[in-house]
Amino acid sequence: MSVQSAQEYYPHGFQNSSATLVEDGAAAAVATVSPGIDVKARFTDDELAVHLDKLRKQHPEFSILPHQPAHAVISQQMTQHIARINAETCLPGEENSFFVGDLGEIDNLHRNWKKHLPRVQPFYAVKCNPNPVVLTRLASMGVNFDCASKLEIETILGLGVAPERIIYANPCKMASFIRYASDKRVLKSTFDNVEELHKIKKFHPDSQLFLRIATDDSTAQCRLSTKYGADLENVCELVATCKELQLNLCGVSFHVGSGANDFSTLYKATRDARWVFDLVQNEFHMQPLTVLDVGGGFQLESFAEAAHVLNMALDEFFPADSSNNVSIIAEPGRYFVASAFTLGANVIAKRKVSPRESMIYINDGVYGNMNCILFDHQEPTPRTLHHAGAFHYFDDESTSATHSSSQQHKVSIWGPTCDGLDCITKEYYMKHDLVVGDWLFFQNLGAYTSSAATAFNGFDQQATIIFIDENGKVLK
Ligand SMILES: Cc1ncc(COP(=O)(O)O)c(C=O)c1O
Numbered sequence: 001m002s003v004q005s006a007q008e009y010y011p012h013g014f015q016n017s018s019a020t021l022v023e024d025g026a027a028a029a030v031a032t033v034s035p036g037i038d039v040k041a042r043f044t045d046d047e048l049a050v051h052l053d054k055l056r057k058q059h060p061e062f063s064i065l066p067h068q069p070a071h072a073v074i075s076q077q078m079t080q081h082i083a084r085i086n087a088e089t090c091l092p093g094e095e096n097s098f099f100v101g102d103l104g105e106i107d108n109l110h111r112n113w114k115k116h117l118p119r120v121q122p123f124y125a126v127k128c129n130p131n132p133v134v135l136t137r138l139a140s141m142g143v144n145f146d147c148a149s150k151l152e153i154e155t156i157l158g159l160g161v162a163p164e165r166i167i168y169a170n171p172c173k174m175a176s177f178i179r180y181a182s183d184k185r186v187l188k189s190t191f192d193n194v195e196e197l198h199k200i201k202k203f204h205p206d207s208q209l210f211l212r213i214a215t216d217d218s219t220a221q222c223r224l225s226t227k228y229g230a231d232l233e234n235v236c237e238l239v240a241t242c243k244e245l246q247l248n249l250c251g252v253s254f255h256v257g258s259g260a261n262d263f264s265t266l267y268k269a270t271r272d273a274r275w276v277f278d279l280v281q282n283e284f285h286m287q288p289l290t291v292l293d294v295g296g297g298f299q300l301e302s303f304a305e306a307a308h309v310l311n312m313a314l315d316e317f318f319p320a321d322s323s324n325n326v327s328i329i330a331e332p333g334r335y336f337v338a339s340a341f342t343l344g345a346n347v348i349a350k351r352k353v354s355p356r357e358s359m360i361y362i363n364d365g366v367y368g369n370m371n372c373i374l375f376d377h378q379e380p381t382p383r384t385l386h387h388a389g390a391f392h393y394f395d396d397e398s399t400s401a402t403h404s405s406s407q408q409h410k411v412s413i414w415g416p417t418c419d420g421l422d423c424i425t426k427e428y429y430m431k432h433d434l435v436v437g438d439w440l441f442f443q444n445l446g447a448y449t450s451s452a453a454t455a456f457n458g459f460d461q462q463a464t465i466i467f468i469d470e471n472g473k474v475l476k
Pocket residue numbers: 125128146169170224255257258259295296297298331332333334335
């Protein structure tokens with residue numbers, strides 16, 4: 001293919017940078033390519049920003065949370081659990097922090113997913129919360145899995161899930177793990193560099209490959225495209241290598257960043273993916289791609305809006321009509337588990353700084369189940385569970401981020417390790433003057449929490465999890 005014809009095909013898309021185009025499997029020719037931008041699109045980037053702003057105003061329901069956590073049962077379970085603990089006599093660790101996991105909430109979230117994104121098959125990102133009860137529940141609902149390592153693949157296969165329901169979504173894999181995936185017939189995997197393709201050719205040549213493209217994730221809570229994803233300038237070289245090595249390129253994947261809030265990136269990434277689909281078929285004359293993987297980055301708080309924008313982009317670039325044989329998958333993590341877990345933690349020590357100010361030490365922190373503060377930029381909200389013989393689960397005003405007449409006790413809250421970094425919040429305001437032996441609770445702590453907890457400094461953070469099902473029954 002000549003530079004000339006490439007420019008004709010994408011009149012504004014090909015300029016100024018280098019990439020490799022292959023002429024029907026023959027020697028590579030270097031073209032100048034600045035790709036992607038000019039797939040025929042309904043919106044320019046500026047128009048898109050205005051449109052999304054308008055959408056948000058037109059759809060107040062975007063901000064309505066669809067979940068209904070089983071508060072009555074969660075509160076009852078927390079109450080019963082801590083009532084069994086006598087801090088004066090208990091064995092070491094019996095007063096450890098613990099979770100209540102609400103499986104009914106995961107059901108609700110799945111129903112909500114299917115309602116808003118009926119075309120998109122979720123592959124849950126195991127890294128987010130690999131608890132076997134959660135994985136089993138998701139598998140039974142027909143959710144598939146995104147695994148990033150041998151152990152994650154092994155765990156999912158161990159649940160009896162078929163290998164076709166797994167995508168090995170790590171673009172930079174160890175050779176031994178690729179061989180393991182090959183042995184287990186896990187075929188779907190992602191890549192974003194030429195070296196990976198040579199490894200895959202050697203160890204797993206019948207892989208079904210997804211080319212991961214970079215996105216603009218600069219506004220996401222956790223950026224991923226700084227580490228993974230091919231820039232569009234490099235896509236031609238990657239496609240050419242797939243062709244040369246006779247690998248099975250079957251789709252495109254992207255991830256707009258975890259905790260994404262600017263959904264114009266979903267639209268733009270879908271548009272870029274369309275460009276790759278067209279390029280593969282029309283310029284490289286390879287088999288048409290058949291799967292688009294829209295990654296993760298969804299969260300409950302903004303799910304309706306993200307789904308709306310994604311559907312708009314899919315309708316435009318991958319319409320669900322008979323001419324378009326593309327299936328759509330996603331790799332949601334946080335969305336499926338964050339709101340399903342509530343953590344209870346015990347006040348183990350207190351230092352009074354002034355009559356209305358204290359340092360409170362609890363038995364979980366940033367090296368334990370609240371590592372999300374460091375790694376995931378979360379800000380867990382402390383609430384009072386138990387103080388001076390009374391339970392306060394339903395008191396929304398037991399704590400506040402700001403000083404007020406009913407929350408006058410200023411605290412900083414610290415984890416149990418000896419590291420000064422182990423701080424949960426530097427400043428919060430409590431209704432009660434907490435004492436040693438009281439309990440706090442933290443909602444929405446299901447994502448990127450227990451999965452990365454460590455035993456640093458000798459604090460075992462394998463917290464007990466009390467699971468409740470959709471009928472409010474405790475799982476034995
Ligand atoms: C490749 C990949 N897919 C999916 C996810 C899940 O993202 P999220 O939890 O934001 O949905 C991640 C998170 O890091 C990821 O790296």
